[in-house]
Amino acid sequence: MCVIGCGTMGEAIVGGLMRAGWLEPDRVVVTARRASVAERLHERLGVAATTDNLAACQGAQVVLVCLKPQRFAKILDNDAMREALAGKLLISIAAGVTLSSLAQWLPQTALIRAMPNTPCLIGEGMTVLGRRDAGPTAASDEQLALAKRIFDSVGVTAEVEPKLMDAVTSLNGSGPAFVYVMLEAMADGGVMMGLPRDVAVTIAAQVFRGAAGMVLDTDLHPAALKDQVTTPAGCTIAGILTMEDGRIRSVLARTIQEATKVAGSLG
Numbered sequence: 001m002c003v004i005g006c007g008t009m010g011e012a013i014v015g016g017l018m019r020a021g022w023l024e025p026d027r028v029v030v031t032a033r034r035a036s037v038a039e040r041l042h043e044r045l046g047v048a049a050t051t052d053n054l055a056a057c058q059g060a061q062v063v064l065v066c067l068k069p070q071r072f073a074k075i076l077d078n079d080a081m082r083e084a085l086a087g088k089l090l091i092s093i094a095a096g097v098t099l100s101s102l103a104q105w106l107p108q109t110a111l112i113r114a115m116p117n118t119p120c121l122i123g124e125g126m127t128v129l130g131r132r133d134a135g136p137t138a139a140s141d142e143q144l145a146l147a148k149r150i151f152d153s154v155g156v157t158a159e160v161e162p163k164l165m166d167a168v169t170s171l172n173g174s175g176p177a178f179v180y181v182m183l184e185a186m187a188d189g190g191v192m193m194g195l196p197r198d199v200a201v202t203i204a205a206q207v208f209r210g211a212a213g214m215v216l217d218t219d220l221h222p223a224a225l226k227d228q229v230t231t232p233a234g235c236t237i238a239g240i241l242t243m244e245d246g247r248i249r250s251v252l253a254r255t256i257q258e259a260t261k262v263a264g265s266l267g
């Protein structure tokens with residue numbers, strides 16, 4: 001396997017794969033733009049690291065591209081790369097780089113788009129996969145299963161139609177940042193009411209973790225879970241009405257809508 005552009009996300013995924021025992025260090029090569037960065041990656045991850053993207057792709061069966069969207073064309077759209085990647089599986093995690101663009105550059109490569117998020121770093125990621133259902137660049141069921149195994153090692157995976165990748169880029173890829181803003185704001189409220197900052201942040205983070213677990217581990221709708229907390233004439237409903245006065249639901253939903261629009265323009 002090779003990881004082209006091994007930055008924040010690439011390192012999270014490679015680290016997760018090795019921790020899960022899924023990938024031996026001698027089975028992966030990672031790339032970076034600068035030799036000093038490659039050297040540091042080699043030291044941190046214990047894997048081969050190079051600045052030579054072409055050689056890395058030539059020696060790999062599976063190629064995970066973790067470059068920023070604007071770097072894709074320069075690195076992938078050339079004959080040497082087309083030849084190196086023909087008949088192989090390429091998985092791109094970039095926002096906004098469509099399967100159509102990838103197929104134009106690499107018409108003989110099996111292609112999968114994946115949208116992971118930074119909690120992959122701690123094995124709590126969510127990754128959403130998309131592939132074309134026909135044509136020379138459509139990944140096979142076996143290739144999709146392989147991609148799923150890769151990302152299952154750093155969290156949970158799901159599949160959507162390719163046309164929904166911008167929506168999952170926003171909800172899933174950007175989602176952690178939106179949660180951090182909400183978490184920080186709730187902790188600020190605790191600080192305002194006298195809690196020490198570290199205590200407030202720990203409580204807020206555990207509230208998000210616990211509440212998310214309740215949604216995932218029970219069959220209950222979020223609204224039913226909210227009702228469990230909301231004592232008549234109690235403090236929770238007082239807080240919820242304040243949230244609704246601030247139009248928090250439409251603000252959050254529109255956040256996903258706006259980020260989806262921008263995600264679609266990044267490729």
Ligand SMILES: NC(=O)C1=CN([C@@H]2O[C@H](COP(=O)(O)OP(=O)(O)OC[C@H]3O[C@@H](n4cnc5c(N)ncnc54)[C@H](O)[C@@H]3O)[C@@H](O)[C@H]2O)C=CC1
Nearest residue numbers: 005006007008009032033066067068069093094095116173
């Ligand atoms: N950061 C996030 O939360 C998420 C990012 N993504 C997508 O993942 C991709 C990577 O994002 P990050 O890891 O955050 O970015 P990053 O900037 O940390 O990683 C990109 C890496 O590419 C390397 N690079 C640049 N030019 C290169 C070249 N010519 N050859 C080889 N390597 C080169 C850089 O050294 C850098 O380490 C982006 O396309 C982004 O849309 C997807 C989901 C979540």
Ligand SMILES: O=C(O)[C@@H]1CCC=N1
Nearest residue numbers: 095169170173174266
């Ligand atoms: O903000 C971005 O463009 C990237 C894609 C998803 C998360 N971060």
